[in-house]
Amino acid sequence: MAAPQRPDHLHRDTLAVRAASQRSQYGENSEALFLTSGYVQPSAEASARRFAGDEEGFTYGRYGNPTVASFEQRLAALEGAQACISTASGMSAILMMCMGLLKSGDHVICSHSMFGSTIKLIGSDLAKFGVTSTFVPQTDAAAWQAAVQPTTKLLFAETPTNPLTEVCDIRALADIAHNAGALLAVDNCFATPALQRPMALGADIVTHSGTKYLDGQGRVMAGALCASDKLVTETFLPVLKSAGMTLAPFNAWVVLKGLETLGIRMEAQSARALALAQWLQDHPSVKRVFYPGLASHPQHALAMAQQSNCGGAVLSFEVKALDDDQARQRAFHVLDSLQTLSLCTNLGDTKSLLAHPASTSHGRLTPAQRQLAGVSQGLIRVAVGLDHLSDIQADLDRGLTSF
Template identity: 40%
Template structure:
């Protein structure tokens, strides 16, 4: 049996890390331990490594967390009930009233809403900056800055940030660099290896991969931060159930092969969009003209399955295109095996309307699935016609 997976390839770790055959039955797939509590040997006699209550720990969740850590190349992984629960836990652990953070000007709407509407009531302040411009980030840092929150590629404009440079800036200022790696996944990019302190995921997306589970994750090399996050999660209770943990674990097994197909299809869709007269601009880091292309090529394995584009004719035309596809399902979220289309301004990023993070109203975002690329291109072409 494989116990130490640290020196194995990514695909092997995805299938074996934290996933030994069940010692009692020999089951090769980690069981769903659908239980809330566990028998103890006696009052105060809990065995070392034993479980006591599933809010604190559950064997299925433990296996999921070990796999998450292994894929990101980190020492510790913690699973949460959602990506926003993971985000909230990191922010509340890293920040105190009076602290300041730097947020990207192209951040996920839910993250902005949490910071702008919730954390500011707690006395936290923030500055928005273009994380692709290192000097702009440097200017945004204050003496009270404790955290830089980064998405790369960003959501929804697919901006690319230099993680090594941002980590150096953060550490010089006595702050932490937190990277939301949901779009890239650990298959394409591993921020901890580039200097990040914390990696956050919505495991709902590519890691789960099948649009059938909601979850989040935090991965770090810091023993102290792991203990703080574990304590907060246990105290606040934002834990995934055993079945959710099992679904996420199941999804991660095929992450590598799925991401290759996502990337293949996205590249073909991008080239088709570039040729279409109804498309104004395409945002994809795999394009040589993308301002972050060279950096993305350096810190990512490939360029991902997310594509954004603007249409000619303005916002109403974009809404019509979004409603006109048949294979691309009009829906929020991303990273599943099926292709999705959405209008960020009206959907995932509605909460940033009127702010410095407001997105163009003629922008559409695609999560390119693993269907036949020819069928996907034909579907988009018909909607754009």
């Protein structure tokens, strides 16, 4: 469904509440939820043209939906992309990207520090189909360059990473990819377009787990790819039609409405995250804090340049311990001592969520893979929500001071 005409150069805050499909004949101000799996066609000829892609119009729920289209148009507008295609989850968006771009014999370069499921998908699952991969240090541009092969088709970065918040130089990786005739994809889950627009820095594709900050309240699952019109229509849409990674209209509607408050949520949650990171780095039971907004972060200057001078809403910290066994025991103690905050592996909620990455999001990796990713047994990830800062500190302090 076509987007209505809008003035050029609207602010992202305005696009977050205005970008959507045309209103129906009823003139609704809040975007409508269209719950339908099929569409009545005006004629057999029109139906044939629509199924062939020669005429705009919805044909079947697996291929498209007006509510889903509104979400796609809004996210594309926020990312500064020509187009967007949505999926049922963030991982299904990554799978769609790989299925559309890669074939047997192709090569992918990724960071050691990618999300655990991404490492598993690209490093193990796709390998069964002849796709090879090389994993390199997230922040070492020279290592990315050295990993390039004649068959390299994709560089895939996540910045900041989950859970150590490592930041890569998007412009530098874009240059490496393009000089090799490859594409650069960036997972923008942590920063969101409210803080960072990778395509403005040279990325070709932006991946999203809409389950996280785009929704913002932990209600539904969703995913998306933002890219050029050509990539979306010629490369990714055919995969969607065949494989059916379709985003449900209700989930699309929930995330569409979540985008309306994305900017103010990210601003408020990031401010709390910075204050919490500063408090944690002075805590006697904390070994180290990982947060791009801290001056002690190795990529602090780069993060402030790429992420609208903001560190985001996720941080991680390691507890002090003598060895791995004690570190795991102490991390579990902190998490089991929580009385207010949530022990939950999701992130992006208005509720602050804590997790132990080594046993959850990165639990399927080998010990060697976890070591390369820097995910230790004493590491705790905090996705800071809208809880009051003093209550967050008190709940963490209870466990940290009672080892």
